[in-house]
Amino acid sequence: MEHVTLNVPATAGGTIPLYLGYDLLETFLPSFLRQKDFSAVFIVTNETLAPLYGERLQERVENSHLLVVPDGERYKTLETAAWLYSRLLELGADRKSALVALGGGVIGDLTGFVAATFLRGLPLIQAPTSLLAMADASLGSKVGVDLPQGKNLVGAFKDAIAIVSDLSVLRTLPQREFKNGLAEILKAGMIGDAELFARLERGNVEPVEEILLPAIKVKANILAKDPFEHGERAYLNLGHTFGHAIEAVSQYQIPHGQAVAIGLRAAALLAERLGIASGEVRARVERTLLGLGLAGAVGGARAEALLQAMEYDKKRQRRRLRFVLIQEIGVPLIVSEVPTSLLLEVLEVICDQHSRSEWAEPESVRDA
Ligand SMILES: NC(=O)c1ccc[n+]([C@@H]2O[C@H](COP(=O)([O-])OP(=O)(O)OC[C@H]3O[C@@H](n4cnc5c(N)ncnc54)[C@H](O)[C@@H]3O)[C@@H](O)[C@H]2O)c1
Structure with missing residues (x-):
């Protein structure tokens, strides 16, 4: 199986291509990003996934940066989003820059929220790494963060331009x-x-x-x-x-x-x-x-x-x-x-x- 492509509905009408297969982070995703001609690519991931997949992906994507947040639902917050906004500003992100959410549902929701709001919207690529994110969180375009009062209380609908589910990464999923x-x-x-x-x-x-x-x-x-x-x-x-x-x-x-x-x-x-x-x-x-x-x-x-x-x-x-x-x-x-x-x-x-x-x-x- 190389990969299969499905079209999943976008909230703005039309569809989002979802690519599912093995080793997609190795060559497919880097070449997909290259073709899009983004001014820069920001790969958002967490401390667990950065050494496993993030660093290698960053090496393979031209003009890319790795933004690493701590691992866990308790970091799916406005504070972490604010930290990401300031890193994006420091690194010169503009509206032609793309964000790649490399992680489970927490990273997908958080990065999607930043992509929906920073400069009123940047292109987003969902690269789910957990089974839950591949089956559920990465599709449907709901993004958001938690508040102390409850989960997912601040958010938006943000269509990704693509969803890339690399099944090889499930090998390391607990x-x-x-x-x-x-x-x-x-x-x-x-x-x-x-x-x-x-x-x-x-x-x-x-x-x-x-x-x-x-x-x-x-x-x-x-x-x-x-x-x-x-x-x-x-x-x-x-x-x-x-x-x-x-x-x-x-x-x-x-x-x-x-x-x-x-x-x-x-x-x-x-x-x-x-x-x-x-x-x-x-x-x-x-x-x-x-x-x-x-x-x-x-x-x-x-x-x-x-x-x-x-x-x-x-x-x-x-x-x-x-x-x-x-x-x-x-x-x-x-x-x-x-x-x-x-x-x-x-x-x-x-x-x-x-x-x-x-x-x-x-x-x-x-x-x-
Ligand atoms: N937006 C939506 O429609 C939607 C739907 C369902 C759930 N969610 C959200 O998704 C989140 C839960 O997602 P989750 O279950 O993926 O949790 P998660 O993102 O916290 O990931 C679970 C753990 O697995 C680790 N992990 C992920 N992929 C790995 C891999 N390949 N190898 C090794 N470790 C890996 C992560 O670092 C983390 O420690 C919740 O915040 C929930 O609100 C959103």
């Missing part, structure tokens, strides 16, 4: 991060691709492009219909209403993907209890999460605390608590007005490490 990406890929199967789900159900995650490509297509199809999240784009939030509450209650100790995985189980449980989906659908979701080594329960949390976190999130966003659920694998729907008692029942199940018949706690939960 297993725990790989699993975070798997959760989002499983979500894609649940909302839009029963075959992808079945593949994961059988535990087939290799070769990775065979689960990544279908997951990207699910998101791209949804974006084509609803780029700005007026309707169908909300399907991508399956598992996330629960997931955000789980992340908040764990004080962000449980990573996003693991929280979403527990949220996927909660959504399946809720759908079953509301009579929307069968017990078989719920059981398939639980078995698949377990098979992939993804979490299904939150250790040490209380159901009431999770409910409170969900209510808080709802108030902050000034909207009703809505849940994306599934009727069947691949068939999502949105439900509001869920009785609190039912919700609490589901939250009790995901908080209880011991009350499961077909559930055993995977190693990864204890690690989290």
Whole structure:
């Protein structure tokens, strides 16, 4: 496989080319950048990825600079963006300069935000390096930073001019991060691709492009219909209403993907209890999460605390608590007005490490 090219929807209309293959950072990306004739190229990455991939990429791209920020969600802030603005000014960036986001979703969101705002907009190339960023964060054009009050509270829609996903870099991705990406890929199967789900159900995650490509297509199809999240784009939030509450209650100790995985189980449980989906659908979701080594329960949390976190999130966003659920694998729907008692029942199940018949706690939960 050299590489495949997909066209994913841009918010401004038209499409963004997404290149997916092996060793793309070695020759494909440098020659892509050369052809564009930018005045300069600024590669934004973090301290983990700079020695692994950033320095080598910078050597291969003419007139380029490497801007290295610390690693971690806690640096996805306005302060780091401000530091990047000042470095860009010092190094003489102009509107013909390009920014390359080389990293996971944190680098993608942060660099995208800087590209959307510096000099009212510079060309952006997303070069995602985590499975989660390849499957999810690098497409859809949402960029932004966190505030002390909450995640992703400041942001914009910024279309990249290209997305370059080099699968070779996944070799160095820690297993725990790989699993975070798997959760989002499983979500894609649940909302839009029963075959992808079945593949994961059988535990087939290799070769990775065979689960990544279908997951990207699910998101791209949804974006084509609803780029700005007026309707169908909300399907991508399956598992996330629960997931955000789980992340908040764990004080962000449980990573996003693991929280979403527990949220996927909660959504399946809720759908079953509301009579929307069968017990078989719920059981398939639980078995698949377990098979992939993804979490299904939150250790040490209380159901009431999770409910409170969900209510808080709802108030902050000034909207009703809505849940994306599934009727069947691949068939999502949105439900509001869920009785609190039912919700609490589901939250009790995901908080209880011991009350499961077909559930055993995977190693990864204890690690989290
Ligand atoms: N914009 C969107 O639509 C969107 C969607 C989903 C998530 N997000 C955002 O994405 C972020 C999460 O992204 P993430 O899960 O990629 O986290 P991340 O960017 O923090 O990356 C996870 C860890 O893996 C490391 N890493 C990444 N690629 C690696 C590689 N190839 N080899 C070795 N280490 C590697 C990173 O340095 C980091 O320590 C969150 O900030 C979230 O809000 C955005």
